[in-house]
Amino acid sequence: MTGATSTLQSKANSQQLEAILATNGPVLIIAGPGSGKTFTLVERVVYLITQKGVAPESLFVVTFTDKAARELTTRISTRLSDLGIKFNLNEMYLGTFHSICLRILEDFREFTRLKRSFTLFDQFDQQYFLYQRINEFRSLPDAQLVMGDDQTGRWAQSEHLLKWLNKVSEEALNLADLEAALDVEVRALGACFRKYHELLHENNCLDFSGIQYEALQLLEKRPEVLGQLREKFSYLMVDEYQDTNTIQERILLLLAGDRGNLCVVGDDDQGLYRFRGATIRNILEFPTLFGEGQCKRVTLSVNYRSHPDIIRFYNEWMQDQTWDDGTRSFRFSKKIVPRDNEFPDVPTAVRLAAKDASDDNANWHSEVLAFLNSLKASGRLSDWNQVAFLFRSVKNDRVVALARFLETEGVPVYSPRSNMFFEREEIRLMIGALIFLFPQFPKVRQWAEGAQLDIWTYYDHTCFKPFTDELRKPENKRLLDWARPLAKRHAVLAQNTDYAISGLFYQLLQFPLFSRFLSEEALLGVDKGRAARNLGTFSKLLTKFEYLHYVSVLNPEFLEKNLRDLFNQFLRFLSDGGIGEYEDEAEYAPKGCVSFLTVHQSKGLEFPVVVCGSLEAVPRKQHAALDEILEDGGYLSKARFEPLVHIKQFDFRRLFYTAFSRAQNLLVLAAQERNGRGLGKSPSKYFERLFYALPSWRDVPMGEITLEAVKEIALKREYSFTSHITVFENCAEQYRFFKELEFAPIRESPMLFGTLVHQTIEDIHKTVLRGDEGTITFDAIKGWFSTNYAMLSKKERVYLAPSSQQAALLHVMRYYERENGNWDRIKEAEVEISLVKDQYILKGSVDLLRGEGDTVEIIDFKSEKKPDMEKDRNRLRQYQHQLEVYAHLVEERTGQKVSRMHLYYTGEDGGNPYVSFTKDERAIGKTIADFDEIVNRIEIKDYQISARPTKLCQNCDMRPYCDNKDWNFRKTQK
CATH class of the missing domain: 1.10.10 (Arc Repressor Mutant, subunit A)
Structure with a gap:
């Protein structure tokens, strides 16, 4: 046994070790709650690479959410880095089904219906x-x-x-x-x-579910593509397999092929996503897809998360349901057991109950508050974020009322999906301001005879009135003086403006009524910049509206229609459909707040204290008549599996099992008791027996229950030179708004010219690398260029004048004429590379040329004239730093020696288009050290700058805000 395997065996229990070492052929891992599933997956990957000699790039690892993918990436990369193994994260296919399928479509786009620059x-x-x-x-x-x-x-x-x-x-x-x-x-x-x-x-669009549909079409209709991918992927692993759908199963089986090294991990008791097309049959029938005895099955049943009393309770919850129909079972038989440990000898599954008359919530609210205060008084609770309330829906009126009550009593509530976005003060005031700026708003409401929209009341009383009330205050006089004449201008607009609605949004940010939400103090306060992030989201909504409705400026001919579309349709539908607030992937339980989450949101998470509400719930049907027609008519790929009459009961049990099993130290079942008339029985008959068998929380000594701290998620963020470092170096404040707070820039030119040149040169390179250089002709290049322009201009809604199109094409043709005959120098095109650092992941994209001997050279294309070497030395130095980072990435990742680095100026029509640099190891070391320092500043949110970059300010959307900001400059450390 090797040292690595011996160390692994000491950390893993026998079940986990069996799952890690089972590498060949189909493997089914049933992973109960808190059973170390992620640990097992990470160690299985590490074992394959370190002990089985599997190349990281031949692994295919699928997770259910982007957050889970990032956590898995971080943990795998850290483990391999600790072992001194260098690998390129970009070469490992690790992500969600959608992200991996999208990557496959982009890699083989020429075989699909999709054109470049498609809209997702x-x-x-x-x-x-x-x-x-x-x-x-x-x-x-x-x-x-x-x-x-x-x-x-x-x-x-x-x-x-x-x-x-x-x-x-x-x-x-x-x-x-x-x-x-x-x-x-x-x-x-x-x-x-x-x-x-x-x-x-x-x-040229693609929707979310269509990503997988197009990927399946590609694999089924293009055997050469399927062959390449089967050759590439030697081992496939899939997490949360109970939540996969039919198309995902078909894709996996195609990719696994005859090799059959397919490992699926999941828990049939936690299948929650039938409403999104998931089918529990995929995990239950997985062993039957292979020959007798071929599929190895391992069950991880030791729960390392929860107190034994909690485990006892949710085991009993599942045993209350009959899981077979006399011929087949619809659940894997299992019993979850606690880890070996000393636990407090007190009940940790308790009930919280209160009765109220009709719609009065007073007793209920008081009882919940009393429970929370008791927890705090016990001395065991160190932060409110140790408590999570779980509900079937957080949009329910009673849930929202409870959240509001707790906040008034000094208990902050984090509830990003409770449809509170349009109730937030900063959003209401911004909508009110936009209404004020367009006096024709009353006409917008007369768009149809007898029409009466509920949202108009919201606009009148919740948005417009509070804004006009604010305008009357002396501190907002400057805002009034700005807004009043602008509103008068809009009322009688006679010619096009040079701004649209999003431009007005950015103008409004300069005034204290809104700028107070954007200050550094607001971002560091208890609210953690929640209001600023909501305004960032609102900026994205406005720019999306303008894109969808072709609004680039205010046009008097279309202004009323644009306003109708914005207020009566776009914002109305967003409000009705609900829009979630910002959720930080790296912190699922913000400090200082109790969490109000849906059970679906809580999936995969754990909390020291879980308060499970929605106990009035009963099983409900999730299928419609058309579902039955499709099943009974044989239109689905498989016949019906679970009996329709039982599905709602099965799914009901799975939903609340998932909720109960999130609790680590204390599980509280909470019910606002009702006898069944009016609002319905609570708790419902499905919970009643178990609920009243639990002791009241008031009879349990809270001081004897140990409450753990909320688990920290160490997610490494990804940084690139151009998208992060350069932006931060140019203006840290700009980085704060457009990267950190995710405001949507509107003045940023889409760089259509440069992108067009780059994409067409990439078409040439990829044709060369396929060995088809003989097909590259002027006509072929013109064809690629025309297609790229058509798709780019359609997506960006930005167009080049014919003369500019000709100039861009000339750049490409000039490159082709110069380099034709030297194509053997092209080694790789648009190579995505990454480097795992201690605190972050460094990413880049380069083209590689063959250098002298066994070396490689890096080349980066610039679609402009060659700069003056003296006047533009600062810009050239910045480009040189970028190339040094890329050289570092290539050498660290591949072990190949980089001998030269080049900038290639496609606009150079006379002399040598190259600006070349020799590689200086000391310079690279300093550049990487500077890079580390900048990333550190970003991570600690240090956005202070020594002076405003006046040249950048001229075309920045945040200029009005910055012009009115009280700047206190300090020298930044370099």
């Missing part, structure tokens, strides 16, 4: 896209059977349509079968799906 939709983009084109679907035969009739309204129709279109993608249904179906509803669904894909293709 989030869920709101997708629904809004459907909403704007709903008439095209209404005209399809029987479409109302899929999306509801016209009386339900365009937004509701788009919501229904979105659900069914995503189901077709997630289930990988055969479009031809749908269109030829006997059932009229199914034929209508097929017609809607075909129309939708025509629209996506026409607009």
Whole structure:
């Protein structure tokens, strides 16, 4: 046994070790709550690399969320770094299903329907896209059977349509079968799906579920691509397998091929995402996909998280349900057991209950507060973030009322998905300000006879009135003096302005009414910059609106329509659909706050104290009539698995099992008791027996329960030279707004010219590297150029004059003429490289040339004329630093020696287009040290600058804010 394996065996329990060492063939790991699943996955990866000699780039590792992917990346990279193993994170396919499928599509884009620079939709983009084109679907035969009739309204129709279109993608249904179906509803669904894909293709767009659909199409229709990927991936691992869907299973089985090294990890008791197309059958039937005895099954049943009393309680909860129908079982038999340890000999699963008359919440609120104060008084609670309240929904009126009550009593509440975004003061005041700036707003409300929108009351009383009340205060006189004449101008606007609504947003930030939310003090306070981040989100919403509605300036001809679209549609639908506030991936339980989360949000997390509400809940059906038609008609790839009559009970048990098992030290079942009339019975009959068998929290000595601190998540952030370091060096304040707080810049030129030149040169390089240099002709280059321009201009809504297009094409042609015949120098194109540092991950992208001997040379393209070597020496020095970082990355990652570094100026039409640098090891060391210092400043949020960079200020959206800021400069350390 090697030393590494011996060390591993001392850390892992026997079940974990069995899972880690089971590497060949199909493996199913059933991982109960708190059983060390992530540890096992990390050590399995490390074992494959260190003991089995597997190259990191031949591993395919899938997680369920971006946060989980980042945590896994951090832990794997740290372990390998500690072992002195150098590897490129970018070469390992590690991420969510969607991110990995997207990467495959981008790697093999020429084999797909997608053009370069395609637009990727989030869920709101997708629904809004459907909403704007709903008439095209209404005209399809029987479409109302899929999306509801016209009386339900365009937004509701788009919501229904979105659900069914995503189901077709997630289930990988055969479009031809749908269109030829006997059932009229199914034929209508097929017609809607075909129309939708025509629209996506026409607009070069891709939606979230479509990422996987397109990836499956690519693998099934292009055997050469599938062959390359099968050759590349020797081992596949999938986390949270109970939440995978049909299309994901098909993709995995295709990639695993005959080699069959597919390891899936999950817990069938925690399957929560049926409403997103997930099917529990994938994990339950996994062993049957292979021959008898081929699939190794390991169960991790030791819980390292929870007190034994909590484990006892949720084991009993699952045993209350019958999990078979007499012929098949719909759950793996298992019993979770606690770790060997000394535990406090007190009950740690307790109940919290209070009765109230009808809609009065006074007793309930008081009892919850009394419990929290008792915890604090016990001396065991060191921070409110040790407490998490879990609910079926945090948008429920009673949940929101409880959160508001606790905040008034001095208990801060963190609830990012409770639809509070539009209730936040900074958002209400900003909307009120925008309404004030457009006196024609009353006309906007007369857009349809008899129309009455609920949101108008919100605008009037919650936004506009508070803003005008603020305007009357002496401290806001400067804002009034600015806003009043501007509003008068907008009322009688006669010609185009040079700004749009987003421009007004940035102007408003200069005034104390809004700038107070953006100060360094606000970002460091208890609120942790929550208001500033919400304003950043609002900036993104405004720029998204302007993009979707082709608004670049205020135009008198379209102004009223633009305002109707913004206030009566866009913001209204965001408000109705709910928009989450900022969530920090690196801190799921912000200090100083109790958390109000949905059970789904809490998945994969753990808290010392969990208060589980929503005990009035009962099982509810999640399928519709069309689901039954699709299942019974044989349109799905597999016949029905779980009996429809039992699904809602199964899913109900799994949901609350997930909630109960988040608790480490104390689980509290909380019910606002009701007898069943009016608002319904609470706790419902499904909880009643177990609930009243628990002791009251008042009968348990809280001082005897040990409460652990909230687990720190050490997530390494990724930094690149151009996107982070250069931005921070140029202006730390600009970095704070546009990188840290994620404001959406509007004046930033999309650099269309340079991107166009870069993309077309990349087309040339990739053709060379495929061995097809003979196909590169002037006509081929023109074709690539035209396609790139069409897609870029369509996506960015920015256009080049014909003369500028010709100039950009000339840059490419000049490069081709100069380099034609020297293509053997091209070694790799657009190489993504990364380096794992102690505190962060350094990333870059370069082109490599073959150097003398076994060396390589780095080249970076600049689509401009060659600069004056003396006048522009500072800019050249910055470029040199960038190349030094890339050289460092290449050498550290690959072991290849970098002999030279070049800038290539495609705009140089006379002399030598190259500016070359020899590699200076001392300079590289200093550059990396400077890099480390800048990253450290970013990490500790030190954004102070010695002076404003006046040249950058001229075109910065934040200039009005900075012009009115009380600057206290200090010298930054270099």
